[in-house]
Amino acid sequence: MHTLQQLQNALAPLQEGTVIFxxxxxxxxxxxxxxxxxxxxxxxLIDDLKKNRDKIPNFEExxxxxxxxxxxxxxxxxxxxxxxTLKEKHPVYALTKMETGPIGAIPSMEQWRYDELTHKGISFxxxxxxxxxxxxxxxxxxxxxxxxxxxxxxxxxxxxGDVIDIFLETQTPAQIVLIDDREEYLCDxxxxxxxxxxxxxxxxxxxxxxxxxxxxxxVADFQKEHLLTHAEWLEDEKAAEYFxxxxxxx
Ligand SMILES: [Mg+2]
Numbered sequence: 001m002h003t004l005q006q007l008q009n010a011l012a013p014l015q016e017g018t019v020i021f022x023x024x025x026x027x028x029x030x031x032x033x034x035x036x037x038x039x040x041x042x043x044x045l046i047d048d049l050k051k052n053r054d055k056i057p058n059f060e061e062x063x064x065x066x067x068x069x070x071x072x073x074x075x076x077x078x079x080x081x082x083x084x085t086l087k088e089k090h091p092v093y094a095l096t097k098m099e100t101g102p103i104g105a106i107p108s109m110e111q112w113r114y115d116e117l118t119h120k121g122i123s124f125x126x127x128x129x130x131x132x133x134x135x136x137x138x139x140x141x142x143x144x145x146x147x148x149x150x151x152x153x154x155x156x157x158x159x160x161g162d163v164i165d166i167f168l169e170t171q172t173p174a175q176i177v178l179i180d181d182r183e184e185y186l187c188d189x190x191x192x193x194x195x196x197x198x199x200x201x202x203x204x205x206x207x208x209x210x211x212x213x214x215x216x217x218x219v220a221d222f223q224k225e226h227l228l229t230h231a232e233w234l235e236d237e238k239a240a241e242y243f244x245x246x247x248x249x250x
Contacts, residue, residue: 001203001204001205002205002207003076003207003210004076004082004207007179007205008082008085010201010203014089014090014201015175016089016174017173017174017175018173018176018177019090019167019171020091020177020178020179021092021093021094021095021153021164021176021178022092022093022179022180023095023179023181023185023205024094024113025181026075026208027179027180027181027205027207028075028117028122029072029074029116029117030208030211031071031072032072032073032235032236033070033223033235034214034215035215035223035224035236037208037212037214037215038208038209039214040215040220041217041220042215042220042224045224045227046066049062050063056228060103060104061104062104062227062228063104064104065104065231065233066233067106068106069233070235071235072116072120074120075211076207080121080122083122083123087125091125093124093125093151093152094117094151094153095153095164095189096113096152096155097154097155097159097185098154099143099154099157100144100145100147100154101144101145101147109154110133110147110152113152114149114150117152123151124151124152125151126150127151128148128151128153132150133147135147135148136166137162142156142157144156145157146162146166160178160185160188160192161188161192162192165192165195165196168192168196168198175199175200176193176198176199176200176201177201177202177203178200179203180202180203181204181205181207181208186202186204189202190202215236216240218243222239222242222243222246226239
């Protein structure tokens with residue numbers, strides 16, 4: 001599914017008592033820079049960085065600066081309106097896989113994510129079990145707990161399936177819906193719903209494929225290098241300028 005019209009059609013017949021979860025990164029919002037667009041060979045730059053986190057001594061500084069400095073855009077301009085329409089009939093929550101609590105230069109990932117989405121005009125059903133903020137699972141073996149904050153469920157060190165497991169310990173929705181750009185998370189949540197005997201509808205959302213633009217490969221390499229060595233993210237235009245100046249100097 002690529003467009004919000006298709007999504008809206010798929011969600012129109014949902015029965016009462018359905019709870020909708022929506023992924024954030026590359027489903028609702030995505031970085032503005034062409035480096036992260038669909039056709040870019042560098043689009044997994046941050047994922048690759050996370051995979052190598054143990055080898056990068058200032059990993060948290062690099063990641064948190066990137067998050068604070070990179071600009072974002074809505075994957076579809078129609079998202080805020082669709083979410084508001086869905087909220088009239090169903091609880092609508094975000095389900096996002098990332099660290100919770102403080103990381104590097106970001107004092108609270110919960111607050112950062114909430115601010116970022118609010119600035120894009122997106123807001124979710126604010127409370128869960130009467131609370132706007134709660135810690136849902138925390139054990140000493142994992143560095144980051146699962147948290148809920150203003151409608152946003154964050155996995156911390158756990159999986160999206162683990163979050164749904166916790167959710168279904170106390171809730172019995174008629175159905176769970178997840179809209180996500182990653183198939184593995186849809187499978188994970190599908191399995192969690194099956195464990196609890198709750199019907200599941202997974203929507204594989206490919207809105208990213210409609211965002212056109214290809215980065216200049218030399219500038220993209222420069223952006224990556226600059227991020228790794230200076231823990232600073234340069235947006236495309238600024239990076240192109242710096243890259244040009246640097247090539248004159250050499
Ligand atoms: Mg995603």
